[in-house]
Amino acid sequence: MFDLFKIAIRNLLRYRRRTLLTVSLVSIGVVSVLVFISISGSFKNMMIGQITDSFLGHLQIHKKGYVSSIDSLPLTLNLSPKALEKVEKAINEIPDVEAYSKRIKFGGMFSNFVETTNVRLNGVNPEDEVKTVPLLLSRIKEGAKTIRTGEVLVPELLAKGMKVKVGDTVVVIATNSNGSVNGKQFRVGGILESATGPGGRDGYIHIDDAAEILRMDTMAISEIAIRLKNFDKVHEVFDRLKGQLANELNKQGKPAFEVHTWEKLSPFYNIARMIDLMTFFVKLMLMAIVLISIMNVMVMAVYERIREIGTIAAIGTLPGKILAMFLIEGLSLGIFGAAVGTVLGVATISIVSMAKLTFDFGRQKGLLLSPSINIQDILLISMMVITVSVMASLQPAYKASRMNPIDALRHV
Amino acid sequence: MSLITAHDLSKTYLKGETKVEALKGLSFEIEPASFVSFVGPSGSGKTTLLNLIGCLDKPTSGVLRVDDTDVSSLNTRPAAAFRGRKIGFIFQDFNLIPVLTVYENVGYPLLMVQNTPSRERKKRILSLLEAVGMAEKKNKYPDQISGGQKQRVAVARALVTNPKLVLADEPTANLDHKTAYMVIDIMKKMKNELGTTFIFSTHDQKIVGEAETIYTLEDGELAGREVNNV
Numbered sequence: 312m313f314d315l316f317k318i319a320i321r322n323l324l325r326y327r328r329r330t331l332l333t334v335s336l337v338s339i340g341v342v343s344v345l346v347f348i349s350i351s352g353s354f355k356n357m358m359i360g361q362i363t364d365s366f367l368g369h370l371q372i373h374k375k376g377y378v379s380s381i382d383s384l385p386l387t388l389n390l391s392p393k394a395l396e397k398v399e400k401a402i403n404e405i406p407d408v409e410a411y412s413k414r415i416k417f418g419g420m421f422s423n424f425v426e427t428t429n430v431r432l433n434g435v436n437p438e439d440e441v442k443t444v445p446l447l448l449s450r451i452k453e454g455a456k457t458i459r460t461g462e463v464l465v466p467e468l469l470a471k472g473m474k475v476k477v478g479d480t481v482v483v484i485a486t487n488s489n490g491s492v493n494g495k496q497f498r499v500g501g502i503l504e505s506a507t508g509p510g511g512r513d514g515y516i517h518i519d520d521a522a523e524i525l526r527m528d529t530m531a532i533s534e535i536a537i538r539l540k541n542f543d544k545v546h547e548v549f550d551r552l553k554g555q556l557a558n559e560l561n562k563q564g565k566p567a568f569e570v571h572t573w574e575k576l577s578p579f580y581n582i583a584r585m586i587d588l589m590t591f592f593v594k595l596m597l598m599a600i601v602l603i604s605i606m607n608v609m610v611m612a613v614y615e616r617i618r619e620i621g622t623i624a625a626i627g628t629l630p631g632k633i634l635a636m637f638l639i640e641g642l643s644l645g646i647f648g649a650a651v652g653t654v655l656g657v658a659t660i661s662i663v664s665m666a667k668l669t670f671d672f673g674r675q676k677g678l679l680l681s682p683s684i685n686i687q688d689i690l691l692i693s694m695m696v697i698t699v700s701v702m703a704s705l706q707p708a709y710k711a712s713r714m715n716p717i718d719a720l721r722h723v
Numbered sequence: 724m725s726l727i728t729a730h731d732l733s734k735t736y737l738k739g740e741t742k743v744e745a746l747k748g749l750s751f752e753i754e755p756a757s758f759v760s761f762v763g764p765s766g767s768g769k770t771t772l773l774n775l776i777g778c779l780d781k782p783t784s785g786v787l788r789v790d791d792t793d794v795s796s797l798n799t800r801p802a803a804a805f806r807g808r809k810i811g812f813i814f815q816d817f818n819l820i821p822v823l824t825v826y827e828n829v830g831y832p833l834l835m836v837q838n839t840p841s842r843e844r845k846k847r848i849l850s851l852l853e854a855v856g857m858a859e860k861k862n863k864y865p866d867q868i869s870g871g872q873k874q875r876v877a878v879a880r881a882l883v884t885n886p887k888l889v890l891a892d893e894p895t896a897n898l899d900h901k902t903a904y905m906v907i908d909i910m911k912k913m914k915n916e917l918g919t920t921f922i923f924s925t926h927d928q929k930i931v932g933e934a935e936t937i938y939t940l941e942d943g944e945l946a947g948r949e950v951n952n953v
Contacts, residue, residue: 314834321822622818625779626880627807627836629800716779720814 315632319640322612329608334647336604337696340597341652342659344692347593349660349682351586354670357678359583363573364446365506366513368412368536369545370552371576372398375561375569377533378576384418384431386488389531394559398535398568401555407548409540410442415521416513416533419485421465423473430469431513432483434521443538447515453477454501462500464515470502477501483516487525495524545572594692598699601645605703609641613707620711621719634712641704642697649693660684724791726887726920727753727776732785734771734943745771747943748785753936755887756918758911760925760934767940769924770892776922777810777890778802790887807836811881813891813910813923817873819865819880826852826861829879837884851879854916855909871902878909882919891923895930907933 323330363369377388390398395413402411415434420427433440437458441447448456451464454477458464463483465475475481477499484494497516505512522530539548553570561567574580613620620633660682668680734746746768753759761769774780775787778794779802787795790809797805806812811832819828830848833839839847852858855875860868868876874894881889891910895903907930914921923934931937932951939947 318822325822618816618818619820622812622814622820623831623835624803625777625806625812626832627803627805627810629803629807629836632835717774720818 315636315639316643318636319643322616322640323643326612329611330644333604333608333644334651337601337644337648337700338652338655340600341649341692341696342656344593344597345653345656345684345689346659346663346682348590348688348692349684350663350680351590352684352688353680353682355583355586357681358579359573361446361506361678362577362579363538363542364444365450366444366447367573367576368443369539369542369573370537370549371571371573372402372535372537372552372556373533373569373571375566378569378571384416384533386417386525386531386533389415389488389533390535391531392529394567395530395532395535397559398556401552402535402537404555405548405551407539407541407544409538410439411535411537412436412439412443413518413530413532414440414534414536415518415525415527415531417485417521417525419483419524421469421473421514422482422484423475423479424482426473428469428473430466430483432463432485432521433513433515434518435515436518440515440536443536445538450504450506451501452504454499456501458515458517459500460517460519461498462516463497464501464503465499466503466512466514467505468512469514470499475499483524485524487527488531489526491526493524493526495520594695597692598695601648601696601699602703605641605644605700606707608644609637609704609707612640613637613711616711617714617719617722620714621716621722624714624716625720630712633714634708637708637711638701638704641700641708645697645700648700649696652696653689653693657684657689725752726755726757726790727751727922728786728788729776730786732772732775732787733783734768734775734780735783745943746775746782749943749945750785751938751945751948753920753922755920756914757920758914758933758935759920759922760931760937761922761940762925762928762931762937763940763946764926766942768943769940771943772940773890773892773922773924776888777812778806807832807884809887811884811886811889811919813874813877813881813889813894815893815896817865817870817877817897819873819876821865823864824861825857825863825865825868825876828865828876829883832880832884847883847885848879851883852876854913855879869902870898871905874898874902874906875909878906878913882913882917885917886919888920888922891921893925894923895925895927900929903927903930904933 374388374390402408412435418429418431421430479499480496481499482494482496484492486492539545549570549572556568556570557566559567624633663682669677670680730750732746732749735742735744761772763769775782776789778797782795792805820831823831826848829851830844833844833847849858852861855878857872857875857879860872865873895906898906910921913919925931935951937949937951938945
């Protein structure tokens with residue numbers, strides 16, 4: 312095998328310029344794909360991180376039917392204490408859960424005594440919420456980095472529109488599940504930066520204040536957001552939670568709860584899928600480049616060496632060995648292209664990473680682009696390039712191996 | 724027992740729509756360790772006959788046995804294996820592999836055809852390079868040596884597997900007279916030392932005289948057989 316590689320490499324070096332051009336073409340393709348994967352991947356992961364760590368959590372549990380009516384934040388679909396107990400029991404049995412936060416979500420009126428507008432609010436326990444969505448505090452642009460009773464975190468756009476600032480007094484008015492209207496005065500505790508996605512423009516108050524406004528005798532929770540120790544286990548935990556809660560049925564005999572991953576709750580998931588699709592097509596283009604360039608070179612290599620093929624066939628080289636010789640030549644081109652491309656690609660990614668480029672997404676400004684590539688992606692791209700190189704050599708190599716020695720020796 | 728037996732050997736092929744009878748009912752026998760030449764003008768069937776003996780082609784009819792094997796019925800793979808084991812080839816244009824050194828060219832059949840172990844391979848290559856006077860050039864590439872030297876390397880390559888038979892199609896056609904005689908001398912020397920049968924085709928009358936047995940071909944038929952006491 313070593314000798315076959317030696318002969319293949321010498322044959323490649325025989326046509327230096329052509330080999331160099333082919334290896335360069337394959338390398339440029341590999342560099343482009345690696346850089347694209349790293350940048351799009353880092354953008355995707357960062358956005359997912361922003362969304363899940365700012366407000367969504369990795370998973371959410373609601374009463375059945377809540378998510379389909381989430382725009383109206385129905386208080387009638389909150390979890391009763393008994394239901395909550397069952398859900399918490401299921402969550403606590405899963406060691407992969409890092410934290411969870413119970414939320415009372417409701418819509419109300421927000422008044423600065425001059426103007427009134429509508430607002431969506433989350434009543435949360437600050438400690439649990441921060442453990443579940445750790446980026447929440449970093450979104451507080453002004454004011455104390457906490458949620459205290461009697462205080463409201465006002466979304467940035469609302470604060471701007473209503474011209475309220477930290478320390479101002481405002482009133483929140485809401486209707487509870489029985490139709491009773493209640494209001495409560497709050498001090499603006501902080502201004503909250505918007506985040507991309509649903510819930511990214513909601514305000515926050517303490518859970519006790521939410522219960523007070525809504526005149527809840529017992530705490531009725533709208534949703535439970537869950538954070539996992541390892542994000543990659545989101546589907547595993549989802550399946551487990553779904554399985555554990557599947558036996559809890561409502562009066563209609565249907566499941567009483569619904570579990571959703573972030574993917575079902577955020578429209579960014581569709582963007583993430585689009586990025587994945589684009590990545591797939593970029594890989595496909597790379598494969599096409601490799602296939603065409605290697606096949607072209609190998610067809611030329613066979614054509615130019617017909618007499619040589621005739622000679623080695625005449626002196627007894629078996630067709631399989633002739634096939635292997637040309638396949639190894641294609642394989643070597645693929646290996647060189649993948650290796651050079653990987654080295655250059657990793658170097659390019661490092662340079663882009665060191666350049667600390669920033670970008671804007673929605674209302675989020677100055678997001679830092681930190682491209683990185685993992686070893687699995689590098690191995691996958693390299694293996695794809697090498698496999699396609701061998702496949703591209705297959706037809707010319709087969710043709711060489713089946714050549715009639717007499718015809719080949721007569722070739723001028 | 725004869726090394727080669729041909730009986731009523733014919734070869735017909737189509738050239739466009741015309742049927743060409745390249746060989747017409749040839750019968751002959753060639754003994755082991757002989758030095759045989761097939762002579763005749765261009766188109767007389769010399770190369771076709773060598774191709775049949777070398778298992779590169781199949782006869783249309785007749786029987787052809789080489790080293791007690793009916794080679795007329797061998798398919799591609801068995802024919803290649805047979806050539807690798809029993810037959811050495813010397814070509815008019817030398818046909819050395821340009822990316823291999825002299826040493827590697829001679830060793831190619833041992834490495835790629837017979838899978839001979841490294842130590843044995845080295846011994847046989849060096850001994851043959853010594854015998855053809857090319858040991859000093861063993862690290863040169865084909866484009867760094869002369870035509871005569873290339874053909875000496877080709878002789879060594881043909882003999883390295885210890886074949887029973889070496890076929891040489893116009894081996895001296897691209898060489899000047901002095902070099903041609905030198906190559907023929909080497910072939911004869913190797914035939915005497917190793918007991919290999921050499922069959923070569925030529926239309927060079929001076930070289931023909933070096934053969935022990937001379938077969939003359941005319942229009943695909945055997946026109947004569949002459950035994951030379953050389």
